[in-house]
Amino acid sequence: MLPTTRSLRLGFYTLAIILGAVLAAGLAMRHAERQALVEDAARANQQLALYANSLHTLIDRYRALPAVLALDPQLRAALNGTVSTEQQDALNRKLEKINGAARSSTLELLDRTGLAVAASNWRLPSSYVGHNYGFRPYFSQTRTQGTGRFYAVGVTSGIPGYFLSSAVTSDSGEFLGAMVVKLEFPELEREWQGSDTLLVSDARGVIFIANQPGWRYRLLQPLSDSDHADLKATRQYDKQPLTPLEYQSLRRFDDNSELARVVGPDGTADYLWESLPLTAEGWTLHLLRQPQVAFEDTRNAALAAAGLWLALVFLLLFLNQRWRLAKMRQRSREELEQLVQERTRDLRTAQDGLVQSAKLAALGQMSAALAHEINQPLTAQRMQLATLRLLLDHGRVDDAYKALKPVDDMLTRMAALTGHLKTFARKSPSGLRERLDLAAVVDQSLQLLDARLRDEQVSTVLHLTRPAWVRGDAIRLEQVLINLLRNALDAMQDKPCKRLQIRLEADEQLWRLTVTDNGGGIAAEHLPNVFDPFFTTKPVGDGLGLGLAVSFAIVHESGGRLSADNHASGAVFTVTLPIDLEAPVSC
Structure with missing residues (x-):
């Protein structure tokens, strides 16, 4: 009976250890899957911002x-x-x-x-x-x-x-x-073609732009009687049938991010659904992506959790064995004082226990070390795979190969460029009057043109007073400065030595920002007309003659003035804006 009982107990303990490892692996896999969904949603949200920027860029190109x-x-x-x-x-x-x-x-x-x-x-x-x-x-x-x-x-x-x-x-x-x-947006829809589904809906929830066939003119929410009346009166979607899009939220990450089951044109499927309100137009941009949970990530998480569980179990067995061994030694010492004849047997028992304890200790140490040695490179490999997957989603195969070494630098650079286009793309409403540093606007503009400045070997001289507080719209003022800088670079295109000077200084109650080049200057007969709409001295096809006219209007709207003149070897454009004397509020 005794061997049978021991066998049953051993089988029970073995089964408990295996079930514990399976449970730990299952929980780790579920956690890894949830984390992968969250990370995938975050990447989709970043990509959605790029798509929104392309839509804003197309509209802003013609807004003026x-x-x-x-x-x-x-x-x-x-x-x-x-x-x-x-x-x-x-x-x-x-x-x-x-x-x-x-x-x-x-x-x-x-x-x-x-x-x-x-x-x-x-x-x-x-x-x-x-x-x-x-x-x-x-x-x-x-x-x-x-x-x-x-x-x-x-x-x-x-x-x-x-x-x-x-x-x-x-x-x-x-x-x-x-x-x-x-x-019209057919070109934009072609540019958005890919594995993801991109949709744009209006304030009523009607999808009117889609990069996949069958999604356009679907309803995300029921229309009221007044909605039907307005659509009929304005003939907004003239003769187009509006069909409801059936979907069910499975898991919500935030107000604009969720996992949803959608009955689409191609059947029912689960999508990561990211939404981005386009407040300037009153639209909403949606990105639907099928979840991409890598098998390697969940497998590695399961193996790591099972390894940790086994290491913990072996550690507990080792400690339990040490406790039993200590108790056995104490009992052996008491018995040695009383039973001389059983001394050899007790010593053998103690010796066998020591051998077994040493075996268990070594096994526990090896399991812990193995779990640590496996988990560390697997974690690093998981991070690299996540980075490579993000680059491959953007179609940047060459960068994916290069990203094996400079991973951190590349992620930092990608994070910095986004931040910026919005800000720059955001469409700011006309007449926005916020307090801003004009010198920072110069820095952002030079950053956008940095590649061209380096390629054309332009010598840039900066004299900027910091901070230069003004009231206006940073995005619009940045548009003005980029127009002036591009005109200066175009004027110096044929010059062997290109020199660009930007000076920002205070002049009584005004900030005076000058952009000076050595491109030969503006003909005297053209000076009175440089800010007229459609006036240009560039060859046909190189310009429409709207850049300076729009810039003049933006500066005037900001309460300033834009003027043009010549100096010894080129042209000089001057922007003057009132100094904002309001003291910043300290927190």
């Missing part, structure tokens, strides 16, 4: 175009009276030429009733000329607010697009009509 065109004297004069056939033909051809140079979808000029009197697509059967678009919300917004924006399916062409408009007014401020630019 209708406002600049609304200042054109010929277009304003056409809306002052009845447009003749000759005038309409000239306007059509002018808008056609500007649309080709700006690479927008279409340009149209509406009178005060919303009637299209001229359009860049006048040659097509789906021409906007002669159609009235007064029912569109962007027209009523332009009439009351001066600007408008609206995404809709074209009622004439049937092609969806984003309409940006600006009011055309008389010298006395009377509303004459609207200048409208339409942007």
Whole structure:
């Protein structure tokens, strides 16, 4: 009976150890899977910011175009009276030429009733000329607010697009009509093609941009009766059936991140669903990615947990054996005083116990060391695999091979570039007046142009007073400075020795920022016209002549002044802005 009992106890202990190892491995695998989902969601969120930046960049490229065109004297004069056939033909051809140079979808000029009197697509059967678009919300917004924006399916062409408009007014401020630019997104959807699903929804939850077929015009939430009435009145999604998208949240990470089960066009699947509100347009950008939990990560976590469990068990067995051995020795000493005849047997028993204890101790030490030696390189390998997986997700195969050594430097550099495009891309609302350091704006602009400055071997001389506090919009002022720096680099393109000087200093109640080059300067007859819209001395195709005009408007909006002049060997552009004397609040 005794051997059988011992066998049962040994089997029970062995089974308990195995079950404990399995349980530890299972818990570790579940934790690794949850952690991998969280990390994958964080990477998807970073990638979503890059996609949002590309969308903002496309829209911002044309946001100022209708406002600049609304200042054109010929277009304003056409809306002052009845447009003749000759005038309409000239306007059509002018808008056609500007649309080709700006690479927008279409340009149209509406009178005060919303009637299209001229359009860049006048040659097509789906021409906007002669159609009235007064029912569109962007027209009523332009009439009351001066600007408008609206995404809709074209009622004439049937092609969806984003309409940006600006009011055309008389010298006395009377509303004459609207200048409208339409942007279409097929190129953007092609650029977004990949394994991930990218969607853009409006404020009502209607998906109107998608990089995968079958997702467009799906509903993320039910529409109310007023929503249906508005859509019918504005014909926003003209004749397009709006189908609900069925999905169920499985796990939520934060307000804009979750794991969801979606019944999509290709069937039911689980997705990491990341959302990013685009507040400037009132849209939301969504990224749907199927979870990618690496088998190696979960396996390594399971092995590490099982190894730790076994090491703990062997340590407990070792300590238990030592306790039993100590107790045995004590009993042996007592018995040795009483039983001389059993001395040899007791010594053998003690000796056998010592041998067994030494074996268990060695086994415990080897298990702990083995677990440590396996866990450390596996952890490092897991980190490297995560980094390589991120680079491969971005399609940067060459960088993935290079990242085996400079992993930390590469991750730091990637983190720094993102932070910046937003900030720079964010679309800041017009008229933003925040307190900012103008010297920091110069630093950010030079950082964006750093590659070109190095490639063209430009000698840059900086004289910056820090801090230079002003009131304005950092992103817009950065746009002004980048325009000035690029013009200076273009002017010095053929010079063997290029020298660029940027000086920022206080002048009474103003900050004076000058950009000076040695590119030969501006012709005297061109100086009075450098800030006029569409004025350019560059060859056809190299520029539209809007950079300085837009820069002039931005500086003027910030309460400053932008001027141009010549010096001995080149041109000098000067930006003056009022000094902000408000003392910063100490925390």
